[in-house]
Amino acid sequence: MAGLMAGFGHYTHAVVRGIPASLAKEALRSSQSEVDLAKARREHEAYVEVLRTRVGLEVVELPADESLPDCVFVEDAAVVCGDTALITRPGADSRRRETEAMTGALKELNMNIVEMTDENATLDGGDVLFTGREFFVGLSKRTNQRGAEILADAFKDYAVSTVPVLEGLHLKSFCSMGGPGLIVIGSSEPAQKALKIMQQMSDHRYDKLTVPDDLAANCIYMNLPNKGHVLLHCTAEEFPESAKMFEKLKDHMLIPVSNMEKVKVDGALTCCSVLINKKANI
Numbered sequence: 613m614a615g616l617m618a619g620f621g622h623y624t625h626a627v628v629r630g631i632p633a634s635l636a637k638e639a640l641r642s643s644q645s646e647v648d649l650a651k652a653r654r655e656h657e658a659y660v661e662v663l664r665t666r667v668g669l670e671v672v673e674l675p676a677d678e679s680l681p682d683c684v685f686v687e688d689a690a691v692v693c694g695d696t697a698l699i700t701r702p703g704a705d706s707r708r709r710e711t712e713a714m715t716g717a718l719k720e721l722n723m724n725i726v727e728m729t730d731e732n733a734t735l736d737g738g739d740v741l742f743t744g745r746e747f748f749v750g751l752s753k754r755t756n757q758r759g760a761e762i763l764a765d766a767f768k769d770y771a772v773s774t775v776p777v778l779e780g781l782h783l784k785s786f787c788s789m790g791g792p793g794l795i796v797i798g799s800s801e802p803a804q805k806a807l808k809i810m811q812q813m814s815d816h817r818y819d820k821l822t823v824p825d826d827l828a829a830n831c832i833y834m835n836l837p838n839k840g841h842v843l844l845h846c847t848a849e850e851f852p853e854s855a856k857m858f859e860k861l862k863d864h865m866l867i868p869v870s871n872m873e874k875v876k877v878d879g880a881l882t883c884c885s886v887l888i889n890k891k892a893n894i
Contacts, residue, residue: 620744621835630676703754735759750783798826828854
């Protein structure tokens with residue numbers, strides 16, 4: 613099992629996508645907040661710049677598509693682990709075509725592509741938590757049991773357990789990985805219940821970092837050469853109490869990244885990139 617954990621958090625590439633003007637009015641959302649499009653685009657540019665310059669990943673930028681208002685949230689279109697990319701079947705009909713550009717980008721990167729063609733299956737990448745040892749898949753409004761089964765089939769080296777998501781959009785709306793064996797979790801009752809289920813399902817004992825705000829539990833962990841543990845997390849401006857909690861991670865390089873506009877259309881930090889560890893071609 614140690615072998616499986618060895619590369620956890622190692623990434624070389626990120627796939628991102630531009631924000632279409634249609635996001636402001638037409639993107640799916642659970643609240644009726646007004647989105648400031650210019651601010652959302654500035655925020656996203658800053659996020660991409662962090663991936664490219666602060667973190668040093670090779671960034672593949674796909675163009676925005678006005679007919680796909682949610683297309684910036686690329687995480688939902690693919691689940692990548694090792695050199696395999698599972699192209700998902702997003703739960704919202706309006707998002708199905710988002711997978712086309714993603715498939716092209718991942719083919720260019722020479723990934724082994726597995727496509728989810730079963731019309732009874734739905735899966736959003738935002739419902740998939742990979743811990744380095746196993747997968748947890750949230751069964752939500754967007755992801756069903758059949759989708760989880762196809763994911764298990766695509767990544768046979770890993771155990772796959774399902775977790776009911778009773779509130780919030782996705783599993784990762786209230787949790788993410790904060791390091792090897794460390795789950796960052798929101799403090800709400802649904803988040804804590806989900807964590808309990810994950811702990812019961814797993815043979816491994818995970819450490820946890822509980823943050824007061826569920827949305828702040830969504831962060832991006834990387835383990836990079838010359839940088840070590842890196843964590844992109846919420847800003848103190850958005851979630852002051854939660855931002856303080858990350859300071860406990862003394863071994864991490866902490867990078868606060870603003871997400872104030874995209875959160876209005878249910879977008880979190882992990883939603884806006886697909887991270888890939890591409891082995892050098894020898």
